[in-house]
Every structure is written in C-alpha cells, then in structure tokens.
Amino acid sequence: MQITDIAVTPVVIPMEAEIKGSSYQKENRGTLVITLETDEGVISRIHSGDVLDTELDKADQLVSFIENEIADILVGRDLFRIEATWEALMERSRKLFAYQTGERQLFVHAIGAVDIAxxxxxxxxxxxxxxxxxxxxxxxxxxxxxxxxxxxxxxxDDLIDEMVEYTELGIGGVKLKVGGRTPERDLERLAAIREAMGEDFFIACDANQGYEVEEAVDFARGAADYDIDWFEEPVVWHDQYAGMRTVRQRSTVPVTAGQSESTVESCRRLIEGDAVDIINLDASIAGGPTAWRKVAAMADAFGVAMAHHEEPHISMHLLASIPNGRCVECFHPDFDPVWHEMIVDKPTVEDGTLTLPDQPGIGLELDDGFIKEHALEL
Structure with a gap:
C-alpha cells in the first residue's frame, strides 16, 4: 500500500480564557491538521501538536517543511515501512546545522505530525x-x-470550584500549575486542593521550569505531605538535568520531565543522569509515536514510567498500550477547543477514567466545518 498524497492545514482558535503558567501565557489554541491518502483508498485525517498556541509565526515554516522537505520522501513509499520512513525523515533533519536548533525542533515537530498520520x-x-x-x-x-x-x-475558592468542575466532567484529578509564585504560596494552593477534594483526587504539580533549584527542593519537601503523584519540570531550563537530580536526591516526590525534549537520545540523557522517575515525552513534538515507543521501551527497561504531555487523542493509545504508562492529560473545555470542539464524539470519560475507542487507527473524527472556519490563512 503506497502513500499517494499528504496535505497540511494549520488551525488556530482564539480562546475566551487566557492561560497563565509560571513561564508562559497564551490566548490561542492551535494545531496542524494532516490528511494522508493511499493508493488503496485509506485516508488518515488527524491533528497534531500545540506549537501554534503561542508561536503563530511558525505556521509557514511547519507547512513548508511538510510540503517541501517531507512530502517527497513520503509519496510513493510503502505505508507499512514506517521505521525506514522515519529514519529517512530524521536523516533529512541533518540539513539543519547546530545554529538552527529552533528549526531542527520544528522539523521534528513536523515529522511527529506525519508519523501520527x-x-x-x-x-x-x-x-x-x-x-x-x-x-x-x-x-x-x-x-x-x-x-x-x-x-x-x-x-x-475559585481554584476549588475549578477542581469540583473537573469531577463533574468525569475527570479524576489535576496537574496543578506551580512555579509562578513562591514555594510557600504554591504549597498553600496545593494544600487547599487536597483538603477540599480528598485523598482519592489525583494531583500532580507542574512548575514549567519556574523554580530555582533550592526553591524546587523546598516545594518538593512540602508537597510530600499532600500525596502528589509527581513534580514536573521543577527547575529552570538551563540547570534542569543536574537540578532535577538534586530535587530527586533531596526529596521523596517523583520527578517528571521530557515534554521539552525532541529526540530519543535526549530522553536517554534524562535516564542516564538519574534526573527523572517519569518521562512525559510528547509524540507530536518529538518525532511521533515511532519515537515515543522507542523511549517507552527504554524507560521500561530502566524502571522509569511514561506519561505524555497533552494531546489526549494520541496519548490515550500510547499510554494504554504499555505496562509503564500513566494518565492521559486534557484541559478544561474553556482552554482546549481542539479536543472539546474539533473532535466529533470524543471517548467516554467517567469516574476519572477514559475508555479507548473501538474504531480503527486513532478512532476519532474531525469536524471539517470547524477546521475550515479556523484554518490559518498563510
């Protein structure tokens, strides 16, 4: 079965609610919609990635990479020779040299979208x-x-109301944003959630690289009293590897990272450096499910668990397929019109559990009218 065509449409949706984390904020939700066709009538139509949430100016380059650097490798290839195709695509990334780190990451992002398709x-x-x-x-x-x-x-009170709404939506817990206030203030927020929601409510904490190392240690030690599942990206980006190892050594809370990585090899560095207990690699950022599954197998061999940054449509399949997978992540409906509005007939979510769809492939249908309405004009 040969691939005959691939097309890409960037989609950006303004949000009514503004998101503010420790190190970023955004007012849009964006993604790439990929359509892939074969000579036997199989058509894939999927979406991938969130880089357009905050970097609309990258849309042109992402589209160009797929249309001008990736399509010529794909078209005419056997669909089932996916490992060989993935290697060929990664080989092409070598055209981007050391000073083009941002472009390299965007190219791998484009590979991820195509790999999902x-x-x-x-x-x-x-x-x-x-x-x-x-x-x-x-x-x-x-x-x-x-x-x-x-x-x-x-x-x-607003924070607690939000947590209650998650349970009303069938969602079993929260990955709480921290790192944007002092550790003491963030611990107050965490304590209030645990007290209000009870011991069965899942809580992880995500600093988005917002703390200095000593602040992260202080927060982790305090958070141990509130039974959190993990502490994600606890330290500033330029000291993250040694810093995360320090947090692990000086506290008992499991440390998670990986969403900022774009290669299998960088995840190997996390493991070899004793920096993490859990890797939350994002398949859309890091070269697709082909790359993610390589990391998951490596992690399993070293006793490291796997999570996944956002992208519930693909993360549910990846996490359900392996023994060391953790929970799927989603957003409140106000924060993610892609998941809540662009996808038709989402999977069932009840009592903190998502049930995988029975349909083939990803098993989700996209709303073509919604895509047309929010397609980005280049």
Whole structure:
C-alpha cells in the first residue's frame, strides 16, 4: 500500500480564557491538521501538536517543511515501512546545522505530525485501534486535567470550584500549575486542593521550569505531605538535568520531565543522569509515536514510567498500550477547543477514567466545518 498524497492545514482558535503558567501565557489554541491518502483508498485525517498556541509565526515554516522537505520522501513509499520512513525523515533533519536548533525542533515537530498520520492510516488499513496494534495492555486509562492556572484576582475558592468542575466532567484529578509564585504560596494552593477534594483526587504539580533549584527542593519537601503523584519540570531550563537530580536526591516526590525534549537520545540523557522517575515525552513534538515507543521501551527497561504531555487523542493509545504508562492529560473545555470542539464524539470519560475507542487507527473524527472556519490563512 503506497502513500499517494499528504496535505497540511494549520488551525488556530482564539480562546475566551487566557492561560497563565509560571513561564508562559497564551490566548490561542492551535494545531496542524494532516490528511494522508493511499493508493488503496485509506485516508488518515488527524491533528497534531500545540506549537501554534503561542508561536503563530511558525505556521509557514511547519507547512513548508511538510510540503517541501517531507512530502517527497513520503509519496510513493510503502505505508507499512514506517521505521525506514522515519529514519529517512530524521536523516533529512541533518540539513539543519547546530545554529538552527529552533528549526531542527520544528522539523521534528513536523515529522511527529506525519508519523501520527501514517500510524492512523496503518490502523485503518488493518482495521485495528492503535493501542491494540502497539501492545493492547489495557483498554482504559486514568485521565486528569491540566489546570490551576494563575490569574489576576483568582482566589482559593475559585481554584476549588475549578477542581469540583473537573469531577463533574468525569475527570479524576489535576496537574496543578506551580512555579509562578513562591514555594510557600504554591504549597498553600496545593494544600487547599487536597483538603477540599480528598485523598482519592489525583494531583500532580507542574512548575514549567519556574523554580530555582533550592526553591524546587523546598516545594518538593512540602508537597510530600499532600500525596502528589509527581513534580514536573521543577527547575529552570538551563540547570534542569543536574537540578532535577538534586530535587530527586533531596526529596521523596517523583520527578517528571521530557515534554521539552525532541529526540530519543535526549530522553536517554534524562535516564542516564538519574534526573527523572517519569518521562512525559510528547509524540507530536518529538518525532511521533515511532519515537515515543522507542523511549517507552527504554524507560521500561530502566524502571522509569511514561506519561505524555497533552494531546489526549494520541496519548490515550500510547499510554494504554504499555505496562509503564500513566494518565492521559486534557484541559478544561474553556482552554482546549481542539479536543472539546474539533473532535466529533470524543471517548467516554467517567469516574476519572477514559475508555479507548473501538474504531480503527486513532478512532476519532474531525469536524471539517470547524477546521475550515479556523484554518490559518498563510
């Protein structure tokens, strides 16, 4: 079965609510929509990535990479020779030299989108959901919301109301944003959530590289009293490897990182450096499911668990397919019109659990009218 065509449409949706983390803020939700076709009538239509949330100016380059650097490698290739295709695409990234780090990362982001489309097409070709093709370890996964963002005038009561709304949506917990205030203030927010929501409510904390090392250690030691599942990207980006190792050595809370990595090899560095207990690599950022599954196997061999940064449509399949997978991440409906509005008939979410779809491939249909309405004009 040969690939005959691939097309890309950048989509950007303004949000009513502004997101403020420790080191960033955004007012849009963006993604790439990929359509891949084969000579036997199999069509994949998927979406991938969130770089356009904050960097609309990167849309031109992402589209150019797919249309001018990737399409000529794909078209005419056997769909099922996915490892060989992935290697060929990564080989082309060598055209971007050391001073083009940003462009390299964007190119790998483009590879990730295309890799997801190829896997979706393979699932449709053999009439199997992806999680079953990849191992089928389970058919349901825990789900938590990324939330607790900072905001002008937001009170502790507002924070608790948000957590209650997650449970009403069937979501089992939160990945709480920290790192944008002092450790003491962030611990007050964490304590209030645990007290209000009880011991069965899942809580992880994500500093988005917002703390200095000593601040991260202080927060981790305090957070140990509130039974959090992990502490994500605890320290500033320029000291993250040694810094995360220090946080692990001086506290008992599991440390998570990986969403800022774009290669299998950089995740190996996290493991070899004793920097993490959990890797939350993002398949859309780091070269697709083909790359993510390589990291998951490596992590399993070293006793490291796998999470996934956002992208519930693909993370649910990856995390359900392996024994060392953790929970799927989503957003409140106000923060993610891609998941909540662009996807038709989302998977069932009840009692903190997402049930995987039975349909082949990713198993989700996209709303073409929504895509047309929000397509970015280049």
């Amino acid at each position: 190829m896997w979706d097409a393979i699932g449709k070709a053999v009439d199997k959901p992806l999680y079953q093709l990849w191992g089928g370890y389970r058919d349901e996964v825990p789900i938590a919301a990324i939330g607790g963002y900072y905001g002008d005038g937001r009170t502790i």
